[in-house]
Amino acid sequence: MVNAGIPLDPGVMYRIDFNKLRFLVCDDNPHMRRILRTLLHSFGAREVYEAEDGATALEMYSHYVPDIVITDWAMPIFDGLELAQMIRQPESKGNPFAPIIMLTGHTEKRRVTVARDAGVTEFLAKPISAKGLYQRILNVVANPRPFIKTKTYFGPDRRRNTNNAYMGPERRVGEKAEVLQQPSLLDKARSAI
Amino acid sequence: MAKQKTPALQIETYATHHVITQPNPLRKVLRRAGEKDTDDDPVARAEKALAGLSGEFRDWMEKETKRLLSAHAAVVEKGFTNETREELFRAAHDIKGDAVTFGYPQAAATAESLCRLIEHAPDLRKVPPDLIEHHVNAIQAIVHENTKLDTISVSSELSRRLRKVADEYLARVNRDRPDHLEAILAPSIVPAD
Numbered sequence: 564m565v566n567a568g569i570p571l572d573p574g575v576m577y578r579i580d581f582n583k584l585r586f587l588v589c590d591d592n593p594h595m596r597r598i599l600r601t602l603l604h605s606f607g608a609r610e611v612y613e614a615e616d617g618a619t620a621l622e623m624y625s626h627y628v629p630d631i632v633i634t635d636w637a638m639p640i641f642d643g644l645e646l647a648q649m650i651r652q653p654e655s656k657g658n659p660f661a662p663i664i665m666l667t668g669h670t671e672k673r674r675v676t677v678a679r680d681a682g683v684t685e686f687l688a689k690p691i692s693a694k695g696l697y698q699r700i701l702n703v704v705a706n707p708r709p710f711i712k713t714k715t716y717f718g719p720d721r722r723r724n725t726n727n728a729y730m731g732p733e734r735r736v737g738e739k740a741e742v743l744q745q746p747s748l749l750d751k752a753r754s755a756i
Numbered sequence: 757m758a759k760q761k762t763p764a765l766q767i768e769t770y771a772t773h774h775v776i777t778q779p780n781p782l783r784k785v786l787r788r789a790g791e792k793d794t795d796d797d798p799v800a801r802a803e804k805a806l807a808g809l810s811g812e813f814r815d816w817m818e819k820e821t822k823r824l825l826s827a828h829a830a831v832v833e834k835g836f837t838n839e840t841r842e843e844l845f846r847a848a849h850d851i852k853g854d855a856v857t858f859g860y861p862q863a864a865a866t867a868e869s870l871c872r873l874i875e876h877a878p879d880l881r882k883v884p885p886d887l888i889e890h891h892v893n894a895i896q897a898i899v900h901e902n903t904k905l906d907t908i909s910v911s912s913e914l915s916r917r918l919r920k921v922a923d924e925y926l927a928r929v930n931r932d933r934p935d936h937l938e939a940i941l942a943p944s945i946v947p948a949d
Contacts, residue, residue, distance in 0.1 A: 576789040581798070583785045592850050594816045598857065601809055605802035630782060637849055660778070668853030668871075671939055689853030690864070693802035704785060710776040720775075 579704055581607030587629035588613050589620035589646060590666070591638040595691075599633060599666075602693055606700075617641035621649055625657050631703060633696075636667035636678070643667070644681050651682035653717045660710060662703035662719075666691060682718025684708075806857075813858035814902075820854060821899045823847045824867075828892045836880040845874045851895060862911040863898045866891055869919040876926050876936045887925065891918055 586608055588599045596613050603611050612627050614620035618640040624632065632650065634643040641649075647663050662684040667674075670688045678686055685699040708720040768775045824847040830840045848870040855864035870891040877883045898911045923940065930936040 572788075577786040578789045578793055579798075580785045580787055584782070591846075592854065594820070594854060594858075595850075598806065598809065601805050602802045605805040606798045630785075637846055660781075662782075668849050668868075672942055673939055690856035693799045693806060697799050697802070704782045707780050707782070712774040712776060713772060 577705065579606075579701060582609050584608055584631060584704075585610040585627060585629045586612065587620060587623055587627060587632045588634075589615075589617065589632070589638065589643065590635040591615050592635070595635065595666075598691060599696075602691070602696055605693070606697065617643065617646040617649075620646050624650060624661075628658060629661060631700065632661055632663045633666055634663065636665060636669050636674070644678060644683075647678070647681040647683050651718050653712060659717065662707070664696075664699050664703065666696075679721050680716065680718075682716075684719050810859070817855065817858045817860055817863070817899050817902075820847070820851050821863075821896055824851060824892060824895060828888070831888070832885075841874065841880060845871060848874065848891075860899060860902055862915045863895045863902075865915045866894050866898065866918055869915070869922045870895075872926060872940065873922050876930060876940055878929055878933065878936075882929075883925070887922065891922070894918055 581603070586603055588596055588603070588611060590596050590599065590613075593615070596615070600611050600613065610627075610629075612623050612629065614623050616639050617634075620632075620634065623629075624646075632646075634646055636643040643665055647665070650657070650661065650663060651659050653659050663682065664685045664687055665678050665683045666687045666689065667678075668689045669675075669678075675686050684703050687695055687699050708723070710718065711720050764778060766777045768777075824844075827840070827844040827847040831844055834840050848867045851867035852864050852871055855861065855867060870888065873883060873888065873891070874880065894911075894914050898914070901911070926940050927937065930940060
């Protein structure tokens with residue numbers, strides 16, 4: 564989603580007020596949940612809800628309406644990928660636009676592509692670091708992408724870079740500009756860290 | 757933050773897709789960095805909090821290792837079923853993701869090699885049992901001997917050799933499966949930070 568509302572001042576450095584954000588953390592490993600909780604609370608977050616499987620996370624997603632979801636991939640009942648697919652239902656009553664950060668030990672190219680195609684907003688490879696997590700959160704807060712809906716996909720724009728010269732079979736077609744311009748805030752916000 | 761109304765959507769329709777935008781609902785959590793922020797680094801604060809947890813890492817690592825041993829014992833007893841395979845993979849995958857954070861990078865590397873074996877072997881029943889057992893035993897030994905400085909180079913060499921043997925095996929048994937071969941040989945594309 565684009566920053567179409569109040570524009571940010573390009574000359575100003577920004578910080579995230581974590582105490583205004585509500586997180587949902589989903590990981591079947593209690594140690595990893597503890598680490599995530601510790602990091603998020605250290606950043607300043609107060610509301611961190613935790614689920615140990617995808618089904619519980621989906622229930623909590625509907626109930627608590629988190630601003631940001633952080634999920635593992637491999638989990639029992641249904642996994643993080645299925646959780647992302649269920650959240651990204653454009654006709655659902657819940658919020659299908661919430662940023663989803665997938666935190667996982669899977670780091671193969673194929674996996675990243677599959678996660679992206681399920682509507683995951685950011686991918687963060689384990690081992691986790693405070694810096695890596697902070698930057699992913701900063702990215703989804705300060706630099707959101709528009710959503711794209713096609714016959715087979717609903718989620719954040721999968722193209723991070725615009726290549727007008729691309730003429731391949733997966734080029735989107737249409738008469739208008741194909742990607743909406745958005746202000747780049749991330750670098751300025753990063754420099755505030 | 758979470759109880760806000762969903763901002764109005766703006767939808768632009770193209771021949772093959774829709775582009776959906778809305779004012780950034782997380783815009784309100786970004787604030788101008790002030791003077792009080794100059795001495796406050798949220799990443800450093802989180803790293804310090806993570807370091808505060810480190811006293812528990814050895815205990816956590818031992819629990820993860822016990823889980824792996826138990827999953828392997830189930831494989832030895834029952835053979836590879838969907839259930840035993842899944843549990844062995846999950847246990848190894850968690851160590852792959854967590855062990856670096858816990859201070860056991862060689863255990864993580866060995867667990868990654870085991871994950872690759874489980875994921876890419878065409879028939880797990882044909883994988884030499886010793887190859888899997890050596891991985892499990894190596895992780896156990898690395899975790900138990902981790903505090904002894906003279907064993908670090910041995911751990912590293914052990915991990916490296918196991919990965920080499922496992923990769924040679926996977927390359928051989930997947931020579932007619934190009935998709936797996938590509939995945940086995942491809943480097944990770946996910947940046948750590």
